[in-house]
Amino acid sequence: MRARDLVVPFPTVELDSPVADAARLMAERELPGLIVLDERGAPVSILPGTQVLRLAVPRYCQDDPALARVIDEAHADTFVRALGERTVRQAMPERPRELPVTDPDATLLEVAALMARTRSPLVAVLDGDRLLGAVTLSALLKRLT
Amino acid sequence: MTVTAWVATIVFVATYVLIATEKVHRVKAALGGAAIMLLIHATAAGSAFFSQESGVDWNVVFLLLGMMIIVGVLRQTGVFEYLAIWAAKRARGRPFRLMVLLLVITALASALLDNVTTVLLIAPVTFLVCERLALPVAPFLIAEAMASNIGGTATLVGDPPNIIIASRAGLTFNDFLVHLTPLVIVLTAVFVGLCRLLFRKAFRYDPERAAEIMQLDERAAIQDKVMLVQSLSVLGVVIAAFVLHPVLHYEPSVVALLGAGLLVLVTKITTDDALREVEWPTLVFFAGLFVMVGALVETGVIAQVSRAAAEATAGRPGVTAMVLLWASAGLSAIVDNIPYVATMSPIVADLAHHVPGGDHNVLWWALALGADLGGNATAVGASANVVILGIAERNGVRISFWQFTKYGLVVTAVTVALCVPYLWLRYLL
Numbered sequence: 001m002r003a004r005d006l007v008v009p010f011p012t013v014e015l016d017s018p019v020a021d022a023a024r025l026m027a028e029r030e031l032p033g034l035i036v037l038d039e040r041g042a043p044v045s046i047l048p049g050t051q052v053l054r055l056a057v058p059r060y061c062q063d064d065p066a067l068a069r070v071i072d073e074a075h076a077d078t079f080v081r082a083l084g085e086r087t088v089r090q091a092m093p094e095r096p097r098e099l100p101v102t103d104p105d106a107t108l109l110e111v112a113a114l115m116a117r118t119r120s121p122l123v124a125v126l127d128g129d130r131l132l133g134a135v136t137l138s139a140l141l142k143r144l145t
Numbered sequence: 146m147t148v149t150a151w152v153a154t155i156v157f158v159a160t161y162v163l164i165a166t167e168k169v170h171r172v173k174a175a176l177g178g179a180a181i182m183l184l185i186h187a188t189a190a191g192s193a194f195f196s197q198e199s200g201v202d203w204n205v206v207f208l209l210l211g212m213m214i215i216v217g218v219l220r221q222t223g224v225f226e227y228l229a230i231w232a233a234k235r236a237r238g239r240p241f242r243l244m245v246l247l248l249v250i251t252a253l254a255s256a257l258l259d260n261v262t263t264v265l266l267i268a269p270v271t272f273l274v275c276e277r278l279a280l281p282v283a284p285f286l287i288a289e290a291m292a293s294n295i296g297g298t299a300t301l302v303g304d305p306p307n308i309i310i311a312s313r314a315g316l317t318f319n320d321f322l323v324h325l326t327p328l329v330i331v332l333t334a335v336f337v338g339l340c341r342l343l344f345r346k347a348f349r350y351d352p353e354r355a356a357e358i359m360q361l362d363e364r365a366a367i368q369d370k371v372m373l374v375q376s377l378s379v380l381g382v383v384i385a386a387f388v389l390h391p392v393l394h395y396e397p398s399v400v401a402l403l404g405a406g407l408l409v410l411v412t413k414i415t416t417d418d419a420l421r422e423v424e425w426p427t428l429v430f431f432a433g434l435f436v437m438v439g440a441l442v443e444t445g446v447i448a449q450v451s452r453a454a455a456e457a458t459a460g461r462p463g464v465t466a467m468v469l470l471w472a473s474a475g476l477s478a479i480v481d482n483i484p485y486v487a488t489m490s491p492i493v494a495d496l497a498h499h500v501p502g503g504d505h506n507v508l509w510w511a512l513a514l515g516a517d518l519g520g521n522a523t524a525v526g527a528s529a530n531v532v533i534l535g536i537a538e539r540n541g542v543r544i545s546f547w548q549f550t551k552y553g554l555v556v557t558a559v560t561v562a563l564c565v566p567y568l569w570l571r572y573l574l
């Protein structure tokens with residue numbers, strides 16, 4: 001079995017999409033993460049759900065975890081509203097890490113190893129420059145067990 | 146001068162340019178420079194590793210190491226966030242009062258910790274507080290970077306240039322307390338007044354917003370009270386040991402290392418965790434720098450420069466001190482003050498012998514004041530400024546080079562000008 005047998009079409013967002021829209025897309029379709037495309041349509045980042053959440057957390061709370069504790073419940077409940085027009089580009093991590101991207105010929109073991117190494121619940125499958133879709137963690141686990 | 150001396154000078158200047166322009170990472174540049182100095186026999190292992198005058202100053206390296214460990218543990222306790230939010234609530238949302246309290250906390254913290262750590266701690270909480278009060282955050286951040294540079298001038302451990310000066314000049318923690326701290330208190334007060342003028346447009350008071358600041362819970366910042374008490378106690382012991390040097394006779398580097406060891410011993414922090422907080426590249430940078438400057442000492446370049454400087458100022462301590470003060474301020478505005486002071490220290494040590502009469506330490510104080518305060522002049526003058534601009538940008542607030550520098554030039558001119566009467570009245574009359 002190869003990656004091409006497990007790949008499913010996967011929704012994408014662009015660098016200039018608002019973070020709020022990205023979060024909504026994930027919530028509505030219960031996605032494990034998102035694929036971010038650049039202007040040319042090539043994936044620049046694969047964000048696991050937890051990292052999309054990170055985009056919504058105020059930067060000062062990421063810089064200093066103690067500050068998340070001092071914020072009162074009323075404000076803490078609505079922190080996502082402060083996002084405003086922030087785009088995915090503005091909220092991307094500074095140092096890009098290895099992307100969970102593979103080709104359609106990758107074996108299940110390759111995909112699993114890549115997922116584990118990059119801590120990503122989805123792996124994008126590219127045929128050359130063309131994005132075919134993604135293999136999700138749950139699809140992979142169903143196949144393995 | 147010999148051929149080696151000339152080559153060493155060229156290598157040194159080239160390395161300096163690379164460090165100042167950041168064309169190459171500063172650690173790479175300093176180590177590269179040191180490597181070439183060793184290759185051309187401008188210096189050798191014997192002097193580089195073991196000489197007091199021309200080798201790595203291990204007092205400086207180990208004092209920094211010890212303080213980095215202590216500060217690394219202290220910053221995890223949440224005590225700074227607690228203080229800053231407490232201050233914001235005490236200010237009842239009044240913008241200028243808030244700025245005064247934040248600046249005083251920053252200056253005080255910088256006197257004991259290094260400046261970069263201080264601004265790393267104060268900047269995120271400033272974002273939170275300013276967001277609540279709908280205040281422009283840039284003026285607060287700029288003022289905090291400057292307060293940390295001014296506050297750091299006050300003590301031996303406040304700013305790395307002071308650590309180098311103390312070790313090279315044989316000055317104690319108490320010398321700094323007696324000679325620089327009183328002046329820095331005055332400078333901080335004047336600086337706070339200046340901020341009232343410089344940032345007057347930023348102080349918009351909104352009573353509704355002010356009420357929201359009272360909902361923050363500063364006590365939640367502290368997660369582990371036991372560790373807080375332990376680390377503050379160790380910091381207290383360390384400061385006491387610095388002050389009690391005339392009685393205990395422990396060098397500052399030894400005190401810092403013992404303090405760091407004690408902290409690891411009494412808290413639940415593991416050795417691994419403690420060592421992870423150390424900025425190893427900075428320590429290696431210092432070592433490389435010392436070897437490079439040592440090569441200039443070994444080849445006689447430094448002696449030549451100081452002789453020329455002594456002749457130029459005709460051996461008059463007053464003129465020498467003033468030139469040193471203003472030239473240090475000017476140069477530190479452009480280049481990192483750590484390599485600057487590392488280079489100037491052997492020159493000033495020589496000058497102190499050549500210049501007749503008076504209190505010779507005045508030259509050291511002029512160097513310290515010029516180098517530390519000069520860092521405020523431009524956005525790249527001190528590490529704290531660079532770090533603040535970086536944090537601001539990550540949070541979506543761009544502070545341009547000139548936005549910082551237009552305030553920095555005013556603050557530096559005023560603070561350095563105030564040093565002039567202080568040095569004259571106290572040491573040169």
